[in-house]
Amino acid sequence: MFPRGLARACPRYISPLLQQTTRTTPTIDRPIDAAPITQFRRIHQSPKRLSAPPTARGKLLPEFSLEGKVILVSGGARGVGLTQAEGLLEAGAVVHALDVLPVPDDSSDFARVVSRAKNELGTSLTYHRVNVRDEKALNEIVGAIANETGHIDGLIAAAGIQQETPAIEYSAADADKMLGVNVTGVFMTAQAVARQMIERKQTGSLVLIASMSGTVANRGLICPAYNASKAAVIQLARNLAAEWGEHGIRVNTISPGYIVTAMTAGLFEAYPERKTAWPDANMLKRLSYPEEYRGAAVFLLSEASSFMTGADLRIDGGHCAW
Incomplete structure (x- = not known):
């Protein structure tokens, strides 16, 4: 049995295929091959971890704790962002989810996490509707949260969109929208x-969700504007880290590889060859799952990474290491 604190220490912006998309895709339960993380799920979803005595929890690495911290997650209403938010809650944080959706998640998943935060974890998850391109509204909401809580300690900037279109067919309007959400929205x-x-x-600590696509071009996936936007996020983080370091604000990025989501399941239906080509492109020969990025977020937002800034934490199964 694992103590609750260890589950908190191992805690959801972003694969090359993010949460907001222009195409409609089916919802999925447990797609592809879930076997590689069966043990992970058994550890992190077991109710037993909630019953560990305080004395046992206190002996675990305290620098991974987010207790008492207020953290914002943009794009946190659903999908990978919501998975990240739940990981932060398990580490003890008070979380505020920002998203463009009128209401969070059209399923019961967001409500489940809200209930779990309150009834099991002794913390809270609050939803705020905002478009990250609306600078005025964004500052009003963030300011209101800071005034209410007295402080903001961290951010996961995970809001983003994706569009697969050949470069020769890309319109200026679509390119502006992609860069507006994925770069300007993250910046603001x-x-x-x-x-x-x-x-x-x-x-505090800011975590910007980039992608391995910000480092390499994806073979067989035609996303010129998306990939350019993620490269911009990596460079943006370095510059923000340089400017804000003197204020004690750390800025880092997470660059995930391919993640199994409802959207990727829809792509596999349209392009079945990707179901085998994508896993074969990395060293672990499989795709990742949203839960596998929770620990990285907690690490970067906690004191465990207190001397880390201006860095990109690439988690891609070795895709870019060939």
Whole structure:
């Protein structure tokens, strides 16, 4: 049996195929081959981990704890973002999810996490509707959260969109929208959070969700604007880290590989060859799952990474290491 604290220490922006998309895809239960993370799920979903005595929890690495911290997650209403939010909650954080959806998740998943935060984890998950391209509304919401809680300690900037279109067919309007959400939206979200930290003279950690597609071009996946946007996010993080380091604000990126989501399941129906080609492109010969990025988020937002800034944490199964 694993103590609750260890589950908190091992905690959801982003694969090359993110949460917001222009195409409709079916929902899925447990797609592809879930065997590689069966043990992970058994550990992290077992009710037994909630009953560990406080004395046992206290002996675990305290630097991974997020207790008492207020963390925002943009794109946190569903999918990978919601998975990340749940991991932060398990690590003890108070989480505020920001998303463009009128209401969070059209399934019961968001409500489940809200209930779990309150009834099992002793914390809270709150939803705020906002478009990350709306600078005024974004600053108003982030400011209101800071005024209510007295501080903001971290951010996962995971809101993003994806569009697969050949470069020769890309319209200026589509390119502007892609860069507006994936780059400007991330920039303005980070800026709104950092502004509150600097005004209050508080330190913090910002995590921007990039992608392995910001480092390499995806073979067989034609996403020129998306890949360019993720490269921009990696470079943006370095520059923000350089400017805000003197204020004690750390800025890092996570670059995931291919993640199994409802959207990728829809793509596999349209392009069945990708179901085998994508796993074969990395060293582990499989796709990843949203839960496998929780620990990275907790690490970067906690004191466990206190001397880490301006870095990209690439988690791609070795895809870019060939």
